[in-house]
Amino acid sequence: MTDVRFRLAPSPTGFLHLGNLRTALFGYLLAKSMKGKYILRIEDTDQKREVTGAIDSLIDILKWVGITFDEGPFGSAQGRPYIGDYGPYIQSQRLDIYKKYTDELLAKGGAYRCFCSAERLTKMREEQAARHKPPRYDRTCRNLSREEVEARVANNESFVIRQSLPLSGEIKVVDELRGEIIFQVADLEDQVLIKSDGVPTYQFASVVDDYLMRISHVTRGEEWLPSFPKNILLYQAFGWTPPKFIHLPLILNKGGGKLSKRQGDVFVEDYKKRGYLPEALINFCALLGWHPKNDKEIFSLKELEKEFNIDGLGASPAIFDQDKLDYLNGYYIRQMTKEKFAELAKPYLPTGNFNTVLVSGALSSTQSRIKYFSEIPTLIKPWFGPEDYGVELLIWKDLTKEQVKVNLLELKDKIDNLPDFTKIETEILNWLKKSGKKNGDYLWPMRVALTGLKDSEGPFKMALDCGKAETLTRITAAINKL
RNA sequence: GGCCCGUUCGUCUAACGGCUAGGACGCCAGGUUCUCAUCCUGGUAAUAGGAGUUCGAUUCUCCUACGGGCUACCA
Numbered sequence: 001m002t003d004v005r006f007r008l009a010p011s012p013t014g015f016l017h018l019g020n021l022r023t024a025l026f027g028y029l030l031a032k033s034m035k036g037k038y039i040l041r042i043e044d045t046d047q048k049r050e051v052t053g054a055i056d057s058l059i060d061i062l063k064w065v066g067i068t069f070d071e072g073p074f075g076s077a078q079g080r081p082y083i084g085d086y087g088p089y090i091q092s093q094r095l096d097i098y099k100k101y102t103d104e105l106l107a108k109g110g111a112y113r114c115f116c117s118a119e120r121l122t123k124m125r126e127e128q129a130a131r132h133k134p135p136r137y138d139r140t141c142r143n144l145s146r147e148e149v150e151a152r153v154a155n156n157e158s159f160v161i162r163q164s165l166p167l168s169g170e171i172k173v174v175d176e177l178r179g180e181i182i183f184q185v186a187d188l189e190d191q192v193l194i195k196s197d198g199v200p201t202y203q204f205a206s207v208v209d210d211y212l213m214r215i216s217h218v219t220r221g222e223e224w225l226p227s228f229p230k231n232i233l234l235y236q237a238f239g240w241t242p243p244k245f246i247h248l249p250l251i252l253n254k255g256g257g258k259l260s261k262r263q264g265d266v267f268v269e270d271y272k273k274r275g276y277l278p279e280a281l282i283n284f285c286a287l288l289g290w291h292p293k294n295d296k297e298i299f300s301l302k303e304l305e306k307e308f309n310i311d312g313l314g315a316s317p318a319i320f321d322q323d324k325l326d327y328l329n330g331y332y333i334r335q336m337t338k339e340k341f342a343e344l345a346k347p348y349l350p351t352g353n354f355n356t357v358l359v360s361g362a363l364s365s366t367q368s369r370i371k372y373f374s375e376i377p378t379l380i381k382p383w384f385g386p387e388d389y390g391v392e393l394l395i396w397k398d399l400t401k402e403q404v405k406v407n408l409l410e411l412k413d414k415i416d417n418l419p420d421f422t423k424i425e426t427e428i429l430n431w432l433k434k435s436g437k438k439n440g441d442y443l444w445p446m447r448v449a450l451t452g453l454k455d456s457e458g459p460f461k462m463a464l465d466c467g468k469a470e471t472l473t474r475i476t477a478a479i480n481k482l
Numbered sequence: 483g484g485c486c487c488g489u490u491c492g493u494c495u496a497a498c499g500g501c502u503a504g505g506a507c508g509c510c511a512g513g514u515u516c517u518c519a520u521c522c523u524g525g526u527a528a529u530a531g532g533a534g535u536u537c538g539a540u541u542c543u544c545c546u547a548c549g550g551g552c553u554a555c556c557a
Contacts, residue, residue, distance in 0.1 A: 011557050046556050118555075125554095134484045135553065160555050178487070187485055187553095195555040202557050226486060226552040249488080249550095256549060284494095287506085291495055295505040314495080317550065321493045324507045334520070368520040396516070429515065443516040455518035 004036025005216045009206060011043045012054035015267035016061045018320065019221065019251045019259050022285040026248055027219040028067045029308035039213060040072030042090040043206065045199050061268050065278040066301050086213040091205050098200045101208050102161055102193065110237035111193055113149055113159040114141040136189045137162070161194035163234060171229045176246045177315045183229040191230055203227060207234045210243055219246045249289055249317045259320060275348065275373020280329035288318045298331070326371040334368055341367050348376040358383050361465025365457045383465060386452030386474055391481045393454060396444035404445050405482040411442055412475045421468045425460040449478035
């Protein structure tokens with residue numbers, strides 16, 4: 001029985017994308033639910049696209065959402081320390097390892113040196129396209145004699161190393177979600193394994209590393225399905241048993257098509273900044289392509305670790321639904337304790353010395369109204385003073401201006417003479433009831449006077465938060481408008 | 483163009499070949515001391531099309547359509 005080992009292999013080309021988060025999460029959950037290990041490996045074989053600081057931000061954001069690794073690099077110290085027996089876990093630190101396996105393949109005849117220039121290749125592809133042929137390397141260098149190869153290497157000619165694929169036949173591969181898929185080998189290209197600068201391509205490095213790191217299950221995005229047969233052929237060339245492959249369906253934009261920056265926020269960092277909770281992000285991603293045995297929809301990471309299973313995975317792509325994410329985030333916000341909410345809301349509060357009663361009053365009211373934290377600043381504004389409003393807003397249904405004025409004057413007098421201001425709600429309600437007045441005739445103008453808004457928190461809560469003096473001030477201001 | 487994958491309410495999805503096709507988000511309506519939000523109740527809405535296999539197809543097979551991915555010395 002081989003050990004269960006999953007891996008996440010991101011390339012440090014920027015922030016973590018929502019799609020990558022989903023891939024990261026599924027690998028993690030599958031590993032946990034199968035009591036296996038989860039390994040982080042950084043695939044930085046494309047130095048041109050590498051973004052400085054990306055490794056750090058990747059590690060940080062993964063930690064923030066709660067995804068942890070049993071092996072892999074950690075921290076941001078010089079040289080990148082790591083945990084695990086199969087390191088280093090950063091591919092740029094494994095170049096000598098790849099060299100060894102390239103030599104082995106070359107010796108076995110599973111690969112060959114290709115001296116074709118970039119110019120020749122583009123020209124070749126243009127011609128193929130013009131003749132409506134699929135663009136494919138024409139294998140010019142595949143049959144070079146050993147003498148010629150040696151001479152050109154000795155002559156310092158630049159070359160890449162390509163995989164020698166069989167020329168015909170079919171290759172059957174098995175994806176755990178889709179079953180057997182058959183490809184014609186003739187449709188495949190002798191892909192580049194080692195670039196001219198000696199750095200391996202993803203296709204080579206990931207196969208070698210998955211083998212060396214004893215990965216038992218590869219989870220990756222569906223966009224890798226076309227190169228799947230080439231990967232298997234590489235395993236075969238080395239004589240290695242391939243791991244199981246699980247190609248996760250893609251996450252699509254609203255309009256369909258791969259999730260992209262142009263359509264709005266796609267990075268986990270963006271959502272973090274806007275005040276989304278890791279719990280909500282995790283719960284949301286888990287439901288994108290996975291379904292539990294029952295109809296439960298709210299899951300914590302811990303619960304997912306237990307209940308996640310490969311049987312619940314689907315193979316069809318999912319469109320990213322902002323509404324559902326918002327719902328989930330709002331749900332988690334409402335579930336949390338007042339204390340936790342206040343703590344998390346801090347960064348969104350105005351700085352300076354504010355009346356703490358006012359602030360906590362404002363917060364207690366926003367908790368049931370926001371979907372994400374960055375909504376807080378605009379929502380709490382009424383507590384610090386009513387919004388500018390037109391007189392018409394004070395008028396409830398078919399009351400006249402004069403009636404509203406009279407009502408507010410009565411209300412003001414009543415509030416001013418309240419024996420106990422903290423009992424304002426029951427006192428006013430009783431008074432309205434006893435004197436046969438309609439609630440709306442008084443409460444609507446009162447609330448508008450306090451908030452300046454059409455839609456807002458109720459009048460009594462506002463009055464209590466503001467205090468007696470401020471309440472009377474705001475009502476007086478409203479009366480003066482009428 | 484070629485190759486590959488996919489297709490159940492608008493969206494995420496459920497349904498060992500057998501039920502009025504279920505749940506959630508959204509939307510709509512009603513209720514909860516004025517509005518909004520929360521909360522509760524109810525409603526709306528789907529098997530892409532066509533053949534075939536079968537007593538019976540959402541489910542299996544084929545074709546078509548549509549959607550998506552890949553087609554680099556990028557991952």
